[in-house]
Amino acid sequence: MGGHAWRRALVTGGAGFVGSHLCARLLDAGTDVVCLDNLATGSRANVAELEQRPGFRFVRGDATDPAVWRALPGRYDLVLHFACPASPADYLRLPLETLDVGSTGTRLALERARADGARFVLASTSEVYGDPLQHPQCEGYWGNVNPVGPRSVYDESKRFAEALVTAHRGVHGTDTAIVRIFNTYGPRMRTGDGRAVPTFIAQALDGMPLTVAGDGGQTRSLCYVDDTVEGVLALAGSAEAGPVNIGGGDEITMLELARRIVELTGSASRIRFVDRPVDDPGRRRPDTRLARERLGWQPRVGWSEGLERTIGWFSRLVAA
Numbered sequence: 001m002g003g004h005a006w007r008r009a010l011v012t013g014g015a016g017f018v019g020s021h022l023c024a025r026l027l028d029a030g031t032d033v034v035c036l037d038n039l040a041t042g043s044r045a046n047v048a049e050l051e052q053r054p055g056f057r058f059v060r061g062d063a064t065d066p067a068v069w070r071a072l073p074g075r076y077d078l079v080l081h082f083a084c085p086a087s088p089a090d091y092l093r094l095p096l097e098t099l100d101v102g103s104t105g106t107r108l109a110l111e112r113a114r115a116d117g118a119r120f121v122l123a124s125t126s127e128v129y130g131d132p133l134q135h136p137q138c139e140g141y142w143g144n145v146n147p148v149g150p151r152s153v154y155d156e157s158k159r160f161a162e163a164l165v166t167a168h169r170g171v172h173g174t175d176t177a178i179v180r181i182f183n184t185y186g187p188r189m190r191t192g193d194g195r196a197v198p199t200f201i202a203q204a205l206d207g208m209p210l211t212v213a214g215d216g217g218q219t220r221s222l223c224y225v226d227d228t229v230e231g232v233l234a235l236a237g238s239a240e241a242g243p244v245n246i247g248g249g250d251e252i253t254m255l256e257l258a259r260r261i262v263e264l265t266g267s268a269s270r271i272r273f274v275d276r277p278v279d280d281p282g283r284r285r286p287d288t289r290l291a292r293e294r295l296g297w298q299p300r301v302g303w304s305e306g307l308e309r310t311i312g313w314f315s316r317l318v319a320a
């Protein structure tokens with residue numbers, strides 16, 4: 001974590017996929033962690049192991065509720081605002097909640113960070129670039145977002161949150177940073193959230209056909225969750241305000257991804273081609289030069305290793 005030591009961190013959304021890995025990594029480094037989560041899309045099971053550890057505390061509460069913030073124990077020197085439904089299936093089911101946690105939730109988290117004199121990090125997203133007209137996307141690109149489009153609740157919630165963070169820094173001098181996270185994969189993703197990695201793994205483990213959209217030629221460069229977490233903490237430990245892109249790694253086609261998963265699971269599953277969703281981008285790849293130059297960060301976990309670890313976790317889940 002760049003040699004940085006925090007005494008006490010607050011992680012909103014800490015019972016979610018990325019948040020739970022963040023909590024674990026902070027605890028490993030000797031930081032006490034309070035996880036604030038309303039379990040809208042996360043689960044207590046994600047933090048069950050952490051709850052056995054002395055420096056960890058789970059608080060069930062909504063980050064948009066001022067009373068919850070008032071009741072939160074202690075002072076923090078790091079506030080990581082990760083609460084937000086993140087997969088399309090979730091934010092389309094929870095559109096108003098998604099807008100609320102990006103607006104009111106971010107505002108309350110910022111106010112706490114300011115009051116405590118804490119470093120604050122907003123989990124933003126590559127989705128602020130919308131349907132990008134520039135490839136790869138660098139931080140200076142303003143994006144191409146339809147404010148009334150099908151994904152707008154998520155994209156605009158994060159864009160508003162970024163504006164709020166920037167204003168808070170300007171008005172109050174709050175020590176803020178914005179990280180734009182690109183697609184991340186790893187253990188504790190949920191099957192059924194519509195994302196390729198957990199969908200393919202679940203299909204392979206069930207012996208069902210892997211449903212590849214279109215001809216499978218579209219590429220993604222997903223980041224293994226440990227790398228994403230290292231990037232977030234490198235930013236937290238720096239003096240950078242951001243926004244900084246974190247993500248990427250090797251680019252892979254969806255067909256190649258499906259084939260690798262079949263191979264690594266030893267499954268007898270076949271591949272079935274299905275219609276491609278209308279808003280499915282052909283290519284998405286981050287420009288992470290800024291993270292490399294300013295934070296010394298780059299993804300390290302390759303596809304084979306990352307997929308093996310993820311498949312191992314899903315297999316144990318199925319076996320349990």
Ligand code: NAD
Pocket residue numbers: 012013014015016017018019036037038039040041042043061062063064081082083084085086087090101105123124125126180181182183184185
């Ligand atoms: P997730 O759904 O697994 O985690 C989000 C967590 O926030 C859940 O535990 C949920 O219960 C909690 N939450 C939601 N609304 C809340 C509220 N009002 N109060 C308290 N808790 C609330 O999603 P994730 O993939 O772990 O994403 C975490 C963060 O990272 C999100 O802010 C997301 O936008 C961002 N992000 C994730 C990715 C990715 O690939 N996973 C990419 C870009 C950005």
